[in-house]
Amino acid sequence: MKLVACINHVPDTTAKINVGSDGKSIDRTGVGFIINPYDEFAVEECLRLKEKNGGEVIAVTLGGDAHKETLRKALAMGVDKAVLLKDESVRDSFSVARALADYIKELSPDAIFFGKQSIDGDDAAVGSMVAEMLELPSVSVVVKLEVVGNKAVAEREIEGGHEKVETSLPAVFTAQKGLNEPRYPSLKGIMSAKSKPIEEKTPASVSPKVEVLAMQRPPAKSAGKIVGTDATAVPELVRLLHEEAKVI
């Protein structure tokens, strides 16, 4: 099977995010970057499918040199090939999807995996957009996947339950937490990843369709009230919720 995992390089989940000097992007000073957590499930699923069916796994990312760190993480996990679509221009989901779709089209893969969303932009759009651009079916927020031949049955998470979706391959899947347990790279994997080649390509320049006008931190919450220190505070809390907050 030819499998593609699309991954992103994003701020660590513990990072405190501040607005940068341009007022519309984040201040990167001191921010650590990691592989997008949801993309680890995507990479892991590709590796499992390869282990079961044979083939190769290609990890792709769009970004600058810094993104190579995330590609090396994927190589350390065991992907066969890593590709950097080198571009640092401001892109939106549509233009990112276009670059990925143009590259992936040449590969004619059997399945393409994404994380369900990237924890920076939180659009949850790129995977499904790439599928539409490649005219392939897609299933998003996948928590379970069975592939038999060129058919797949995926379970996806919806409000209050799950949907069982049947589709044919090739297809795009976006991974949700719970799909699998991503492996920790072995020391051998980490060491060999350092010297594996990363292919670089230059994607076509595409204008974004969404423009960020401004970025702001949420309004600071004003200090709340400590109502008490034990169960005796409960009647007052309920009174406040009912009469002041009016939420019950």
Added chain:
Amino acid sequence: MKILAIAEQRDNKLKKTAFEVTKAARAIADQMSAEVVALVIGENTHGVAGTLGGYGAHRIIVVDHPKLKLYSTTAYAKAIAEVAKKEQAAIVVFAATAMGKDCAPRVAVKLDAGIAADCIEIRVSNGDVLAVRPVYAGKVSTEVKVTSPTKIFTLRPNVFSSGTSNGSIAPVEKSEIALSDGDFVSSVKEVTQSSGKIDVAEADIIVTGGRGLKGPENFKMIEDLAAAFGGAVGASRAVVDAGWRPHDEQVGQTGKTVSPSLYVAVAVSGAIQHLAGMSSSKYIVAINKDKDAPIFQVASYGIVGDAFEVVPALTAEVKKLLGK
């Protein structure tokens, strides 16, 4: 100018988000001399679709087909795009539900449109529609403009009010869109609902338990409190990773982002990643025996005390108030 409002139905009942989206579309339409066309996809949805007139739809279109009873990404995306093109809709609005988030990106590509996703605010400014959306798990938010001629917005559930029907009637038309078997290349075969419990993503009141509860058996009191409020049970990441609660209850950066009217955090310390998922809750109550727990910095009301004493007392008091 037309705004197409995608009204989601499940089991032939319109979801609350269908009314939220239609009402929000109408609020924009009124400022732009535009018409709101609501779209319902499914089988035999004619009857329920009619109710959208009372929530601001000027016209309602129904795409009806037995195979559309359950969701199909490719078929729904095609139907929505075809209707949008036929109506020459300049704006298409979805709810950012599981279905909306799955479908809107494919519709966007079909319509060559940009998407402002998971918006918490949309407004008209100098003839443009601007949107505010949280990014970086809600640690910051951005104000965005969609620059393509056709624009798509997906609205975060439970943020825009659905209000109540004003009783207006709008005509319901059956769409002539034709769908072929190939359009159903991927389709839902079965839907399983978690036994009767409310999903955190749709709840207006959430009670979340954290690691401080010491063990899964102690979640019974969280369930009881949630039931007393008529709300949902949420879980911190630590508790889900420990296997005490299922992942679909997880609130936080790698769980769900929620915006309920009331969020009660019990024995939750308030790590950045958890706050990222719930800090836009209207009111936050924290119950924790550590007075320095970060959760108290975002809580509207707090009790610094033993959850095992406070929670049962709170359940009893809430039941008393609500006459349960």
